[in-house]
Amino acid sequence: MIVADTLLADLTTLRVGGAAGRLLTADTTDELVAHVRHAWGDDDWLVVGGGSNLLVADDGFDGTVVLVRTRGVEHDTTTDGVTVRVAAGEPWDAFVASTVERGWTGLEALSGIPGTVGASPVQNIGAYGVELSDVLTRVEFLDAATGERAWLDAAELELGYRTSTLKHGRRGVVLTVEFALGTDVQGGVPVRYAQLAGSLGVTLGDRVDPAQVRSTVLALRSSKGMVLDDDDQDTWSAGSFFTNPIVSAGFAESLPADAPSWPVGEDVKLSAAWLIEHAGVHRGYALAGSRAGISTKHTLALTNRGGATAAQVAELARYVQVSVLNRFGVALVPEPVVVGDLLA
Ligand SMILES: Cc1cc2nc3c(=O)[nH]c(=O)nc-3n(C[C@H](O)[C@H](O)[C@H](O)COP(=O)(O)OP(=O)(O)OC[C@H]3O[C@@H](n4cnc5c(N)ncnc54)[C@H](O)[C@@H]3O)c2cc1C
Known part of the structure; x- marks a missing residue:
């Protein structure tokens, strides 16, 4: 089935994102193969499953979205x-x-x-x-x-x-x-x-x-608000928005002694949640006038409190990144796949 102008906000757990150029839904594997081969002929194409790791821009995606609904x-x-x-x-x-x-x-x-x-x-x-x-x-x-x-x-x-x-x-x-x-x-x-x-x-x-x-x-x-619940806006997210940064052991030594860390080979993995909190951005935080906020249950989840735009989610993400970079010199990397020109 081909549908035009479906809002990606309706297909993603963050509930933001503008329209898809067109949407093809695949209910069988043969259909999925046919739809994707067809989509390759278009300017751009995107595969979407549950939309739980996607941040899509407010101006949407001007290509073909293939929605995967195959079973077996x-x-x-x-x-x-x-x-x-x-x-x-x-x-x-x-x-x-x-x-x-x-x-x-x-x-x-x-x-x-x-x-x-x-x-x-x-x-x-x-x-x-x-x-x-x-x-x-x-x-x-x-x-x-x-x-x-x-x-x-x-x-x-x-x-x-x-x-x-x-x-x-x-x-x-x-x-x-x-x-x-x-x-x-x-x-x-x-x-x-x-x-x-x-x-x-x-x-x-x-x-x-x-x-x-x-x-x-x-x-x-x-x-922690990490199980989807329509009635709980703390779960209207993409899960953890930032990965835990991996830095050299030498760099980790320059951080406060109580910063949690785990060895990963010769490097060290840091807690993104700890860095964010100790950079002064706490659970429940939101920028003035924004409908995007840090979850009240989990520092790493950026949530849509209802009516947020993708631009507001991205603005909050940048605020968190800049706060952590200025305080600790660590660049946080977003975990969701970003569709559109939202985060550098
Ligand atoms: C509340 C919450 C909690 C979460 N907790 C965790 C967690 O604990 N651990 C964790 O790792 N993640 C977690 N996530 C992130 C997310 O659920 C996972 O990454 C999940 O695997 C994404 O699946 P999806 O079908 O929703 O993918 P989508 O968001 O639809 O797509 C994500 C990416 O995968 C691509 N893709 C989707 N399907 C296919 C396919 N069939 N073939 C090729 N590419 C494909 C898309 O094009 C896109 O690039 C959480 C998310 C939420 C909202």
């Missing part, structure tokens, strides 16, 4: 567990819930993340000590550069902290995602995140029933 999950049992292949348009959290119900393990800590399965490799989604790369084996990909439809091994995607080649330059569309999951006879995946271990009342490294991990993660996420 199939699996094979293996000696180690299960191999699962999932259509790109499957809603991520419903899929995770189904794996937990079936007694499959590996995804439970990624419960409550919005969006679609097809977008999950784009920024190598992660939470509570688990990243997609822990369980992703390969993706079926339609490559815009070559026109080829082929399976790519996870290693070819260069998955890293909130990044992959798909987020940075490799254009095309993920059609199917394949995971290697365990089964709960193995007792669940070891808990790797201190806050989660604390809430579960276990020690880091303990194996916990996946259903218990899922319910605890959902409760933790809800307390």
